[in-house]
Amino acid sequence: MTTSLRELVAHIESGMSVAVPTDYSGVAMSAIREIIRQDIKKLHLIGVPTCGLQAELLIGAGAVEVFESSALTLGEYNPAPCFSRAVKNSTIKLIDATCPAIHAALQASQKGIPFMPLRGIIGSDLLNHHPNWKTIQNPLAEQEDPIVIIPAIKPDFALFHAPLVDEHGNVWVGRRKELVTMSQASRGALVTAEKLYEGNLLEDEKLAAGTLPSLYVTASAVTPNGSWPLSFWHGRDEDSEHLKLYCKMAKTEEGFREYLDQFVFQEVSQ
């Protein structure tokens, strides 16, 4: 039931919307590089709720038309060079949000409702620039009580890296329930996994509690070290040397092209 990384990524077409998780949730970096190799363009990338190197690379490679998230951060390696250039030169469209609004928008899609109300936000300049949010009077309140409503976001795909997948296509995500939300909110999930689990994840009640059922999974590929060079919560540390190298190379547009040549295009598609 699992597939190759190449076939997994081939589900994504230019112009689609793809939801990806934040660094600590499990980032499918191998798949991100494969997206660049397959020359998929005009993506609407949704960082749930923030985004890091994966958005930086895709933006640098010119694969992103719209970037919707609450932040793009490389953590201690900030600032993100390609993102900074893209913002300055307006080569991407930004939809800037705040973390719980990204979650709320996906949860609305997960629940099949058109919107979710959310507290806070009023008075933030985000509200003046966001193309979809709307402030309404709370229909239950007798006094004045403005509240922001967040329209549902229904991505084409959720794309992430998980610890385990089984041959039925069930995926163990553990405590990372935002991956469940992202997957159920999307048309389908594309998952790279560190390991193949022998057996059925749903037959062990302990594992089942952290399992995304195959019903929601479009394709999965066993991709050991799939989050490299980022860390993975269920395993590896980040490759700090590589990240430092990235920041150094990506300082200039030319250096970034060289980085792509060396670490993306020369990597063999699995």
Added chain:
Amino acid sequence: MTTSLRELVAHIESGMSVAVPTDYSGVAMSAIREIIRQDIKKLHLIGVPTCGLQAELLIGAGAVEVFESSALTLGEYNPAPCFSRAVKNSTIKLIDATCPAIHAALQASQKGIPFMPLRGIIGSDLLNHHPNWKTIQNPLAEQEDPIVIIPAIKPDFALFHAPLVDEHGNVWVGRRKELVTMSQASRGALVTAEKLYEGNLLEDEKLAAGTLPSLYVTASAVTPNGSWPLSFWHGRDEDSEHLKLYCKMAKTEEGFREYLDQFVFQEVSQ
């Protein structure tokens, strides 16, 4: 950190609202009998999303002022005699809902939002009788698009039976995520557990994925066989003989009193 059943139940005061799960989620029947022994009255009982013997007993014992749920069912032992009498004689106030609306109301409380919109319902007579639901125009739609909004329900307590509790007050609920929702939606959770887990449930990533953290747990008591005579998803089968006996005895008001004497008042509080 765990307490006695008596002290656990003593957190509940007359007039409070208590959310309890449906039979397959884990019902704290021992605690329900303790509520009757402690003579706690005027409860607003919320069956999430439906309810069975626990509501039937509490209603029969005169402990319930308001019953809010989507159904009261004894399954193959239907009809529920005390519930039927109470409805016929109008001795309880009914708030009849539909399952996803109960979930949505608790999720709204969990998210600290005043309401959650929900599809469906329009055209159901439920909508004509529910005291809190409201139909509004979807503020995002250009065409006519009525949608029901479900106000948040914030119970005083969630009360349920779980497989495991640890000495820190963390509770393992496995796949039964509605128990997490109920607990986070409430001021606090009161939990009886089949077993004490040696160690910290949060330190094992497999168990952590199905664990309700102690932050949300007001009190917990180790109560083996705490769902008796109902079945428990993580262990025991129902006591069918006892359930048949109950139905026989509770056919009349007098028989029900006798049942209470024999199986509730004569049971020793732990």
Added chain:
Amino acid sequence: MTDINTKIELICFIANLLKDTNHVAVGAASPIPGAAALLAKEVYGSPRHVNILGSVKNNFFTNGAQELFDCAAQGRIDAFFLSGGQIDGSANINLMGVGDYPTNSPRWSGTFGSAYLYFLIPKVILFREEHSRRVLVDKVDFISAPGASEDNIYRTGGPYGLLTNKAFFKFNKQTRRFSLQSIHEGSSLEDILNNTGFSFDYQPNTPQTVLSSQKMRQTLQQNTRPKIEEVYPQFARTLFANTEQTS
């Protein structure tokens, strides 16, 4: 036909209604639809996913009791079963009780998820074995869930048909009426007319319900049986009590 044979025919009949689905969800106390879904999966390979609610082993939901409702709203459940203490000619169902709400007598269990799932699951099969004027009424006393909605109401699902132990009706969304499709062995058009409290469309020459194939009954006996036993042990005991009779 024996009672057991009737049940087996109902199972096979429903299984045939499910062969174009990917994911069928079945309520907890519904052994005939549950067995049918498992049989269809066995025979046709579709539905691919069968979810028996309330079961631990045969329920693959992991996100709590709310997942069923979320999943339906996502359009990921293709077929479901509802029943009713009363069902009327507009496919309205009543799970609340007889008489005026809230002091119904008898009061039934309540509406469960029907007021929602009926709107969102494309193929809802109404299933009630009892075919009588007591159940199939002209107008339900309480609409737990309406059979049809105005055009401005968001609705992606609704009634596909009504199956009883006497007949199968399809529901016509345009006319908002049932039309009789076939009459089970042992019944007749006259019997149906006598025992149905609502008016419905029919042809004078309504065909008899086609009996199940021997192959299907065999698959049920041999392949699906252990799965049914796992989920509905008591029901399986009755159903497979006398295996000779059924093959």
Added chain:
Amino acid sequence: MTDINTKIELICFIANLLKDTNHVAVGAASPIPGAAALLAKEVYGSPRHVNILGSVKNNFFTNGAQELFDCAAQGRIDAFFLSGGQIDGSANINLMGVGDYPTNSPRWSGTFGSAYLYFLIPKVILFREEHSRRVLVDKVDFISAPGASEDNIYRTGGPYGLLTNKAFFKFNKQTRRFSLQSIHEGSSLEDILNNTGFSFDYQPNTPQTVLSSQKMRQTLQQNTRPKIEEVYPQFARTLFANTEQTS
């Protein structure tokens, strides 16, 4: 004061601000607030719950990334820390960038959860080590999250104070202004006035920030150190590089 000693003083100072809390949440890349919360738990037994986000071991949330926000809305988080590329005299914070949105240059990371958490957590401590006119501006270029709201806006939380490596200010909700509470060793009122881009209330005789007690520094060294090392290994290495210096 050495840089290390300054950090230790900041940790102890923040720990004292947290002793009336039950649950403190700390963002991922915030070692000083994180160490302070762990220290307060050690010294005062409160906060009882410390949640370091982004960490696996020291994060007890189990319901995904959304739980932080739900938990805050439930009123179950008492204190949190925010910072800003710019912070103005009305406690507005800017995490977006300098210049006109959307073509900011520099563009910072973005607003994260600030536009929400600032409204819902009662004790938000603004913490930024750099105390300069570049950071503490008269008016932020972009309001990621406002310091105060009109009375008709649902708001159960907001700024408690602002801590820098020069001083501590409290925020007055009524006047919507900061008032200088104390000046750290090595700075002066004049230094503060020179380096603060917004106007604020102050007394000419503003006291010096009270230095931490030796007992507290000892507890930090001896008891809290292993916990800090677990969460912030690199930070701990710097902080405890020369243990003699700090005790």
